[in-house]
Amino acid sequence: MSDTIWICGLSGAGKTTIGRAVAARVGYLLDGDILRDGLNINLGHTIEGRRENIRRAAEVCKILNDAGVTVVAAFITPFPELQQLVRMIIPRVKMVYLDVPLMVCEARDPKGLYARARAGAITEFTGVSSPFVPPENPDLVLKEMDINDAVKKILCLLDRS
Amino acid sequence: MSDTIWICGLSGAGKTTIGRAVAARVGYLLDGDILRDGLNINLGHTIEGRRENIRRAAEVCKILNDAGVTVVAAFITPFPELQQLVRMIIPRVKMVYLDVPLMVCEARDPKGLYARARAGAITEFTGVSSPFVPPENPDLVLKEMDINDAVKKILCLLDRS
Numbered sequence: 001m002s003d004t005i006w007i008c009g010l011s012g013a014g015k016t017t018i019g020r021a022v023a024a025r026v027g028y029l030l031d032g033d034i035l036r037d038g039l040n041i042n043l044g045h046t047i048e049g050r051r052e053n054i055r056r057a058a059e060v061c062k063i064l065n066d067a068g069v070t071v072v073a074a075f076i077t078p079f080p081e082l083q084q085l086v087r088m089i090i091p092r093v094k095m096v097y098l099d100v101p102l103m104v105c106e107a108r109d110p111k112g113l114y115a116r117a118r119a120g121a122i123t124e125f126t127g128v129s130s131p132f133v134p135p136e137n138p139d140l141v142l143k144e145m146d147i148n149d150a151v152k153k154i155l156c157l158l159d160r161s
Numbered sequence: 162m163s164d165t166i167w168i169c170g171l172s173g174a175g176k177t178t179i180g181r182a183v184a185a186r187v188g189y190l191l192d193g194d195i196l197r198d199g200l201n202i203n204l205g206h207t208i209e210g211r212r213e214n215i216r217r218a219a220e221v222c223k224i225l226n227d228a229g230v231t232v233v234a235a236f237i238t239p240f241p242e243l244q245q246l247v248r249m250i251i252p253r254v255k256m257v258y259l260d261v262p263l264m265v266c267e268a269r270d271p272k273g274l275y276a277r278a279r280a281g282a283i284t285e286f287t288g289v290s291s292p293f294v295p296p297e298n299p300d301l302v303l304k305e306m307d308i309n310d311a312v313k314k315i316l317c318l319l320d321r322s
Contacts, residue, residue: 028228038250039220042213052203059200060221067189067230089199 004061008077009098012105015074027070058089097138165222169238170259173266176235188231219250258299
């Protein structure tokens, strides 16, 4: 049984960038955008759609871990209910919270999503029109930092398990 | 990118038994019953539920293959539409059809499902009240045979790919 590193945080916090760097060292990156193009293509962005998105992602992590693959999962995971769902489904999970201020994420806006959300083209967008509630007991909180430092800290988390 | 061996056939044909033996040699067994307890716990056995069951299973095979895991998938997959869906989703798939007569499967009835279906307790049960249409161009057809022979033939299929 392998581990899942579950990285949560706002859009633009760097989840995929850091996740990709960690996965290159230890495993496989499961990314929200990729899942939405395949397994979760039939889900919307309503509360129920987002819950099912996270539930399915967590079940896939569990299967990958069971198959011996260390997974790095990158999902916003904005509510306690979703964070708890992840912990409930995946036997060996480490929760990493990228604690990057909204204004920093919005200034980056790598996919132009904040601009579209501010213009009203996306509703219920986390940080703009929908809340982000940080996880209660994350295994690691990363503030803005050098990506190599972030990768090192996450790998330490794996080593300690 | 790794391969998926997709084993289809009636309930009781031996999909899981043969699949487990193959997976013990080369990879990970993705079994319909296990998926129904986790990722697919929210699906019924209607036509639409069965289609979504197969769609999600195939997407998981694709992810596992992408993560470097060879997968052996064991699902009844009773209709051409479902068999084609599998081929469409999984880039590297070998379709194995366990061609075991209904009366043999029903005599085995390892889970007591045929008895329940005949008693009317399960509706739309493949082979009893719902059709099984064999795949059109399977990569391998296995008639009843010794399990070691079956495993060997399936492994040859992988070697040739």
